Amino acid sequence: MTAESIRVRGLVQGVGFRPTVWRLARACGLRGDVRNDGEGVLIRVCGNIAGDDAGVNGFLTRLREECPPLARIDTIERCPIADPQALADLAHRQDFVILESAATAVHTGIVADAATCAACVAEIRDPADRRHRYPFTNCTHCGPRLSIVAGIPYDRARTSMAAFPMCPDCAAEYKDPADRRFHAQPNACPVCGPKVWLQDAAGCVLDPTALDAEDAIAAASRLLAEGRILAIKGIGGFHLACDATDPDAVAELRRRKRRYAKPLALMARDLDVIRGYCRVTGRDAALLSGPAAPILLLDRVGSRGAERDGERPRPLAPDVAPGQTTLGVMLPYSPIHHLLLADWDRPLVMTSGNLSEEPQCIDNADALGRLGQLADHLLLHDRAILNRVDDSVVRVMAGEARLLRRARGFAPTPLPLPPGFEAAPPLLALGGELKNTFCLVRDGQAILSQHLGDLEDAKTAREYERTLALYLDLFQVVPEALAVDLHPDYRSSLIGRDRAARDGLPLIGVQHHHAHLASTLADNGWPLDAGPVLGILLDGLGYGSDGTLWGGEFLLGDYLDFERVAHLKAVAMPGGIRAILEPWRNLYAHLESAGGWDAWRARFAGLEPIERLDGKPLEILGTLIARGLNAPLSSSTGRLFDAVAAALGVGGEVLTYEGQAAIALESLAAVAMDRVGEGYPFARLTGPAGELVLDPTPLWGALITDISRGCPPEEIAAAFHVGLATALSALALDLTSRCGISTVALSGGVFQNRLLLESVTRSFEVAGLRVLLQRQVPANDGGVSLGQAAAAAARVLRGISGA
Amino acid sequence: MSHGSGGRAMAQLIGELFQRYLDHELLTLGNDQALFMPPPGRMVMSIDGHVISPLFFPGGDIGSLAVHGTINDVAMSGARPLYLAAGFILEEGFPLGDLARIVESMAQAANAAGVPVVTGDTKVVERGKGDGVFITTTGIGVVPEGILISGDRAEPGDVILVSGSMGDHGVAILSKRENLGFETEIRSDSSALHELVAAMIAAVPDIHCLRDPTRGGLATTLNELAHQSGVGMQIREDAIPVRPEVAAACELLGLDPLYVANEGKLIAICPPDKAERLLDAMRAHPLGTESAIIGEVVEDPHRFVQMETDFGGSRIVDWLAGEQLPRIC
Ligand SMILES: [Fe+3]
Ligand SMILES: [Mg+2]
Ligand SMILES: [Zn+2]
Ligand SMILES: [Zn+2]
Incomplete structure (x- = not known):
């Protein structure tokens, strides 16, 4: 008899991998066993016929082809079994069996929450099925994971399903390797599982029959159709929902939630409903329908050349996404949503269940307290959400799906680190301040937390520490070094400093934009020793190595180190944080920096943007700038966008969400990109350290002149985009050829701007450069922790310690 | 000292100024120490250097501030302040008229507070080695x-x-220094709080903490207290008194008023059942008419000071x- 062991690595635990192995091995007539262990899955087989290699080959081919939907095979290694004891064991096997895991060694990876699979959806729709209309239906291929887990090993006792002992039918499914629910920890049915109910804001439970509905979800659907606002408890949090085509309901929701401008996400029953409002490509359809079921930003029908295409958008409440050319849409991802939307041929608003700025609710009592004031009714259930997991957000840009927010459906799936990082010690990178995630390094993999949010918020800051403790436990990581941002006041940096002091660990400071660069490299599998690239890192701001604020950076570097070879000209932010909220301050500062405000006012007296500014208390702001008083200099690209938006009078007087002015500018420019020629010019200067400086002074002359000539604002917005893209590319091309570099990496929140990203990318590709963009983690600060982790790991591996 | 007779002459003049304005019997004895x-x-004792x-x-x-600041530091222990000592460091060439104004203001502040300056010292430094006057x-x-x-002593549940x-x-200091020219003149609140404190203690002897939120403002001081006591604090933005003109100036300057210095205000922390009585006593005093309850002490291993925003x-x-460095991206 010949026998061999087959080692499978990848995402192979807790995803129905062993039953698939079991089923295929039997189908191929193999004898042997399969088990989980610390490295993944170990299969031992012997053919029925001695030396039947073809049987094993066939089995492995089918295993790859029929890999369960949530599993991912990274590597398969085969090796003959020589150990006599093992051979004797196998010789006794008459069959193929699943062995229990040796609990001690298991690194049971917790996988991401997954959208309800087609088989489960079919069951809840089938009146004859025992799970007909059951809102907690799930199986090995779908359902909650991260959102319900409290610790390891991942089994029912350590999830919020512990409160629901399985009935005999469910237990039988759970034990049967041939069943789709074999070892599905959250397995449940109407007999034994969680229940859903509807109540009003005062806490009174509503009888669905009083609303002529067959159950609570049907009643909720009816209330939505009547224009009510509902709080709906889902998988990783609460949504606030209303009819997206009802202008009054949407306006009321915005008023109550105090979210006045930021676009609201939608959920639609199926792709056909979405197609009534948005253009959906084949790739879009696959993204929407995949197990991650993210919010996908799609172009609205009619947003670009509707007349030409003959497309007619269906009506949507105007307040859903004011001034946007895109909509954020998702498909139902839990049975609750499928049942709720069954009768809806139009989308629902499904926005996070919170007051603006706060993290969304996850427990019933909190929901009653906080959402009771925002919603007319609450659709609740008794399965606890242990971890908040927000909806993920994806946008297709430059030919690929790119994550803008990585949470449900993606976290905590580990990302393999590039070649060279295999020996990296366990690390913890604490991330940024806004859109925070943290990142663990273990066994050559990066494990990013789900999007946690803004750490200035007290609830989020508490959740951060709790989630961190959970991840350290789930993934059994004992960090040997910590990585933090250089900003002295980031809460994540404070926590890192405290932990490092408490545990006596080295603390590695990673500059913000270097982290963006390293994140892009890691995201693209750039090997540790593959040499430097030119990074173009554009964002709002980050703390620079020189103690000033950066945000328009050309860094020549690798994981280990960087040189700041060029940057946007530093311009004051008069009033510090107020300049981030009030774009006009940046317009003033930019004009002051580009020849002086008095000259502009004299030259363009009476012109609208000049008049608007003239009504502001500019004398005091001028003093702040002149005296360097709460007017920090910053090379921020975000503030340049703000200034241009202010010149055009778009994006709001006081911003209510991050990136608001830049997004307004992008929406405006989208329709005119092919109508403008070269775009506005930038100048080049040499900075104090010999670095190149991109100076927007000439841009302002051209832009203000265009406004005075009555040029349409969309063309001005487009000429700004084109001009910036051209200036960035030209500078980058000079730098790459001077330094002999052939690869460019683009990151930072500004590169969530599709127009800019695509035009810059295009010009590099035309020039024959390789372009690295973020894909699996966001280009915004949600991706910073990965970069910190990679940069810190590189330093430790190369023996360069300390901050 | 290498500046010879100029310095000596100046010191002599100052001596005369002090005799004229700060005419407490202990000081006028002319000894190098006060005996009492x-x-x-x-007893409590506190020292504060004033550089402004x-x-x-x-x-x-700076004269009245030097009196108020130290009286307040003494008073925040609940003490009745008795005596002050003052040390001047003058830059050579500092205008004597200004010095007279400062000493006179100091004397007035001390007299009004009933806390005399009983001993003092003066040094003169070379031109360029000081900034006018330090006290x-x-x-x-x-x-x-x-x-x-x-x-x-702050405990969870305290108010x-x-x-x-x-x-x-x-804001008053900043706008004067930078000549910012706000529409409404903003005045410093500099004042001596010991009589307010005495009235508070008379009403509620069981006050747990008192502190004047000077440099770093309310936010920094609450963090200090939270840290010292090992507790968290929960405050409400809409309960914190801020004058409209100060709020407007802060918004324009991009400053958070909670981090801006005060020189005539105090924070008090007391058990919840005594908070109303304490509030009444504070409001009954001329320096506490706008007193307010702004939040509670809570249990919190993180020792966060957190604020429910408007x-x-x-x-x-x-x-x-x-x-105050921007953190937002
Ligand atoms: Fe950033
Ligand atoms: Mg003091
Ligand atoms: Zn399923
Ligand atoms: Zn059951």
Whole structure:
């Protein structure tokens, strides 16, 4: 008899991998066993016929082809079994069996929450099925994971399903390797599982029959159709929902939630409903329908050349996404949503269940307290959400799906680190301040937390520490070094400093934009020793190595180190944080920096943007700038966008969400990109350290002149985009050829701007450069922790310690 | 000292000024020390160096500030301040007229407070080696029997009060120094709080903490107290008194009034059942008419000071490493 062991690595635990192995091995007539262990899955087989290699080959081919939907095979290694004891064991096997895991060694990876699979959806729709209309239906291929887990090993006792002992039918499914629910920890049915109910804001439970509905979800659907606002408890949090085509309901929701401008996400029953409002490509359809079921930003029908295409958008409440050319849409991802939307041929608003700025609710009592004031009714259930997991957000840009927010459906799936990082010690990178995630390094993999949010918020800051403790436990990581941002006041940096002091660990400071660069490299599998690239890192701001604020950076570097070879000209932010909220301050500062405000006012007296500014208390702001008083200099690209938006009078007087002015500018420019020629010019200067400086002074002359000539604002917005893209590319091309570099990496929140990203990318590709963009983690600060982790790991591996 | 007779002449002039304005019997004796009988009870002592630009500002000057600041530091223990000592460091060439104004203002402040300056010292430094004038004041006082007020005594459930509007002093100083020319003149709140404290103690002897939120403002001081006591604090933005003109100036300057210095305000922390009585006593005093309850002490291993915002959210009001540096991306 010949026998061999087959080692499978990848995402192979807790995803129905062993039953698939079991089923295929039997189908191929193999004898042997399969088990989980610390490295993944170990299969031992012997053919029925001695030396039947073809049987094993066939089995492995089918295993790859029929890999369960949530599993991912990274590597398969085969090796003959020589150990006599093992051979004797196998010789006794008459069959193929699943062995229990040796609990001690298991690194049971917790996988991401997954959208309800087609088989489960079919069951809840089938009146004859025992799970007909059951809102907690799930199986090995779908359902909650991260959102319900409290610790390891991942089994029912350590999830919020512990409160629901399985009935005999469910237990039988759970034990049967041939069943789709074999070892599905959250397995449940109407007999034994969680229940859903509807109540009003005062806490009174509503009888669905009083609303002529067959159950609570049907009643909720009816209330939505009547224009009510509902709080709906889902998988990783609460949504606030209303009819997206009802202008009054949407306006009321915005008023109550105090979210006045930021676009609201939608959920639609199926792709056909979405197609009534948005253009959906084949790739879009696959993204929407995949197990991650993210919010996908799609172009609205009619947003670009509707007349030409003959497309007619269906009506949507105007307040859903004011001034946007895109909509954020998702498909139902839990049975609750499928049942709720069954009768809806139009989308629902499904926005996070919170007051603006706060993290969304996850427990019933909190929901009653906080959402009771925002919603007319609450659709609740008794399965606890242990971890908040927000909806993920994806946008297709430059030919690929790119994550803008990585949470449900993606976290905590580990990302393999590039070649060279295999020996990296366990690390913890604490991330940024806004859109925070943290990142663990273990066994050559990066494990990013789900999007946690803004750490200035007290609830989020508490959740951060709790989630961190959970991840350290789930993934059994004992960090040997910590990585933090250089900003002295980031809460994540404070926590890192405290932990490092408490545990006596080295603390590695990673500059913000270097982290963006390293994140892009890691995201693209750039090997540790593959040499430097030119990074173009554009964002709002980050703390620079020189103690000033950066945000328009050309860094020549690798994981280990960087040189700041060029940057946007530093311009004051008069009033510090107020300049981030009030774009006009940046317009003033930019004009002051580009020849002086008095000259502009004299030259363009009476012109609208000049008049608007003239009504502001500019004398005091001028003093702040002149005296360097709460007017920090910053090379921020975000503030340049703000200034241009202010010149055009778009994006709001006081911003209510991050990136608001830049997004307004992008929406405006989208329709005119092919109508403008070269775009506005930038100048080049040499900075104090010999670095190149991109100076927007000439841009302002051209832009203000265009406004005075009555040029349409969309063309001005487009000429700004084109001009910036051209200036960035030209500078980058000079730098790459001077330094002999052939690869460019683009990151930072500004590169969530599709127009800019695509035009810059295009010009590099035309020039024959390789372009690295973020894909699996966001280009915004949600991706910073990965970069910190990679940069810190590189330093430790190369023996360069300390901050 | 290498500046010879100029310095000596100046020191002599100062001596005369002090004799004229600060005419307490102990000082006028002309000894290098003040001699007095210690009263019974626990004594407290505090020292504060005063370095400020501009020297004269709406609502006060460095002289009155040097008196108020030290009286307040003594009073925040619950003590009755008894005596002050003052040390001057003058830059050569400092205008004597200005010095006279400062000493006179100091004397007035001390007289009004009933806390005399009983010993003093003056040094003159070369031109360029000082910034006009620096004043260091030391105060001593005596704590009444049975009073135990300390920064480590805040307990979960305790109530947090402030004696009036936040940020007046810092904004007044800044706008005067930078000549910002706000429409409404903002005046420093500089004042001596010991009589307010005495009235508070008379009403509620069981006050747990008192502190004047000077440099770093309310936010920094609450963080200090939270840290010392090992507790969290929960405050409400809409309960914190801020004058409209100060709020407007702060918004324009991009400053958070909670981090701006005060020189005539205090924070009090007391058990919840005594908070109303304490509030009444504070409001009955002329320096506490705008007193308010702003929040509670809570149990919190993180020792967060968190604020429920007007917006409904809950923000961490952090201890800042340095200036108010933007964190938002
Ligand atoms: Fe950033
Ligand atoms: Mg002091
Ligand atoms: Zn399923
Ligand atoms: Zn059951």
